[in-house]
Amino acid sequence: MYKRIAAGIQAIGHRAIDGIWRLGCAARFFILVLLKSTTSFLRFGLVIREIYFVGVLSLIIILVSGLFVGMVLGLQGYETLQKYGSESAVGTLVALSLVRELGPVMSALLFASRAGSAITAEIGLMKATEQLSAMGMMAVDPVARVVAPRFWAGVISMPLLAALFSVMGVFGGYLVTVVFIGVDEGAFWSSMQNAVDFRYDIVNGVIKSCFFGVAVAAIAVFEGFDAPPTAEGVSGATTRTVVTSALAILGLDFVLTAFMFRGVD
Amino acid sequence: MSEHLIEIKDLAFSYTDRPILKRVNMTMSRGQVIAIMGGSGSGKTTLLRLIGGEVKPSAGHVEVAGQVVHQLSRNELFKLRRKMGMLFQFGALFTDLSVFDNVAFQMREHTNLPESMIRDLVLMKLHAVGLRGASHLMPAELSGGMARRVALARSIALDPLLIMYDEPFTGLDPISLSVIGSLIRRLTDALGMTSIIVTHDVQESLKIVDYVYFLADGAIAAHGTPEEVKGSTMPFVHQFVHGEEDGPVPFHYPAETYRKDLKLEVQFV
Numbered sequence: 010m011y012k013r014i015a016a017g018i019q020a021i022g023h024r025a026i027d028g029i030w031r032l033g034c035a036a037r038f039f040i041l042v043l044l045k046s047t048t049s050f051l052r053f054g055l056v057i058r059e060i061y062f063v064g065v066l067s068l069i070i071i072l073v074s075g076l077f078v079g080m081v082l083g084l085q086g087y088e089t090l091q092k093y094g095s096e097s098a099v100g101t102l103v104a105l106s107l108v109r110e111l112g113p114v115m116s117a118l119l120f121a122s123r124a125g126s127a128i129t130a131e132i133g134l135m136k137a138t139e140q141l142s143a144m145g146m147m148a149v150d151p152v153a154r155v156v157a158p159r160f161w162a163g164v165i166s167m168p169l170l171a172a173l174f175s176v177m178g179v180f181g182g183y184l185v186t187v188v189f190i191g192v193d194e195g196a197f198w199s200s201m202q203n204a205v206d207f208r209y210d211i212v213n214g215v216i217k218s219c220f221f222g223v224a225v226a227a228i229a230v231f232e233g234f235d236a237p238p239t240a241e242g243v244s245g246a247t248t249r250t251v252v253t254s255a256l257a258i259l260g261l262d263f264v265l266t267a268f269m270f271r272g273v274d
Numbered sequence: 275m276s277e278h279l280i281e282i283k284d285l286a287f288s289y290t291d292r293p294i295l296k297r298v299n300m301t302m303s304r305g306q307v308i309a310i311m312g313g314s315g316s317g318k319t320t321l322l323r324l325i326g327g328e329v330k331p332s333a334g335h336v337e338v339a340g341q342v343v344h345q346l347s348r349n350e351l352f353k354l355r356r357k358m359g360m361l362f363q364f365g366a367l368f369t370d371l372s373v374f375d376n377v378a379f380q381m382r383e384h385t386n387l388p389e390s391m392i393r394d395l396v397l398m399k400l401h402a403v404g405l406r407g408a409s410h411l412m413p414a415e416l417s418g419g420m421a422r423r424v425a426l427a428r429s430i431a432l433d434p435l436l437i438m439y440d441e442p443f444t445g446l447d448p449i450s451l452s453v454i455g456s457l458i459r460r461l462t463d464a465l466g467m468t469s470i471i472v473t474h475d476v477q478e479s480l481k482i483v484d485y486v487y488f489l490a491d492g493a494i495a496a497h498g499t500p501e502e503v504k505g506s507t508m509p510f511v512h513q514f515v516h517g518e519e520d521g522p523v524p525f526h527y528p529a530e531t532y533r534k535d536l537k538l539e540v541q542f543v
Contacts, residue, residue, distance in 0.1 A: 134369075135368075135369075138366060139362045139363070139366040140367075140368055140369070142328070142362070142366065143360065143368075144368075145328070145355075146355060146358065146360040147355065147356075147379065147380050147383070148352040148353070148355040148356045148380075148383075149380075149383050149384075154383075
């Protein structure tokens with residue numbers, strides 16, 4: 010009995026040490042990527058090519074999701090607000106929810122599952138099929154040539170996608186409340202204009218999405234590069250990218266929100 | 275400059291406490307095709323990785339073109355690697371680039387040649403392996419043999435001094451196998467480079483190589499010219515060359531006695 014408890018505690022300890030070890034590896038890898046980013050900026054074409062794959066090809070899912078989230082927000086908001094006779098404030102509700110929270114968070118979650126998983130799978134498969142070793146043997150550093158451009162493409166794409174998500178959301182809210190339900194158009198836009206502050210709401214939302222972009226891109230490239238070079242290894246790494254990114258996004262969102270919106274003007 | 279392109283002296287390598295190579299000595303000259311043969315897990319691929327500087331030896335050293343590989347800084351190693359080519363087992367072509375761009379990859383990364391010259395050079399390299407007409411295809415559209423020929427064209431892109439081939443004959447049909455074999459010989463002669471082939475394919479490689487090393491348990495078990503190898507009476511070489519099941523290389527992986535594993539109750543006295 011005593012031995013089994015000791016073994017259990019030992020196993021927990023091992024897992025904790027492994028986790029910390031991996032975190033250390035990820036941090037070192039992140040610094041390595043930053044140090045080897047010169048090529049990405051000197052040959053920006055490499056980054057633009059990746060922006061197409063991770064950013065442009067994610068547009069459909071981001072735009073459609075943004076539209077529907079905005080439409081649902083509009084419906085739910087109108088449903089509640091009209092009870093108090095303040096349905097004209099629905100514009101404020103839609104815009105603030107999107108710009109502060111739903112835009113950055115939802116688009117980051119979608120980005121992690123659409124683009125983050127693709128980056129991990131691509132780098133992992135390149136490793137499994139010895140493409141990264143081949144590159145190294147050709148005296149080309151795979152971190153500088155393959156990893157860094159994908160990382161920066163993710164970092165650059167994320168805030169742009171979040172902004173588009175919010176824009177589509179606001180449009181969705183307008184469509185449902187003004188066009189379909191018939192809320193006064195002037196009231197919808199003017200309440201939004203009065204309530205949304207550029208520095209306090211929009212810039213903070215953009216800052217959030219920048220943080221999420223760094224987190225998702227860093228997790229995706231690390232998991233891909235670290236994946237065991239087997240089919241099982243790559244599939245496990247892809248799953249880990251989505252799960253870890255989602256947790257990182259939600260955790261970071263709380264921390265950032267606590268710093269940005271403390272209820273004090 | 276020394277006649278030998280590669281000198282391997284007392285080379286040893288181990289993963290933690292498991293020894294892979296033990297005191298290996300070899301010399302390889304310019305213009306030679308050398309085969310390294312041995313069973314699975316005998317340390318052949320590790321030897322290539324040590325020559326390419328991917329891993330560091332636990333003892334001894336590898337000297338390539340007068341430079342001790344493991345003592346080089348990262349920049350010096352990358353400089354040396356520009357003079358080396360490596361053909362991976364399944365080609366390792368970059369799947370997001372076309373055949374043309376794969377062959378042009380090193381030229382674009384390491385030289386400032388104008389695109390028109392790169393185009394001519396790439397087409398010449400592809401012509402040498404008979405695939406000039408396939409330059410627009412993507413790697414996914416190629417057969418196994420074609421992919422390896424493209425990889426061969428890619429590895430000679432910068433006219434290296436040395437090319438290492440990791441199991442170049444695995445999984446090829448007889449025609450592709452003989453094409454790859456004769457290409458290795460012809461390119462080595464035409465470019466005056468050194469080729470090291472790690473292989474299991476005894477019959478195909480004995481046709482094209484100048485010298486053979488046999489590795490067993492991390493050490494050189496035998497070496498000689500193809501004629502010497504074919505006529506060898508050494509049990510290990512004989513077993514390997516003729517593919518015999520029984521001999522110094524055991525069929526069974528080390529295990530407990532069969533009786534113990536099957537938990538047989540009967541005792542013989």
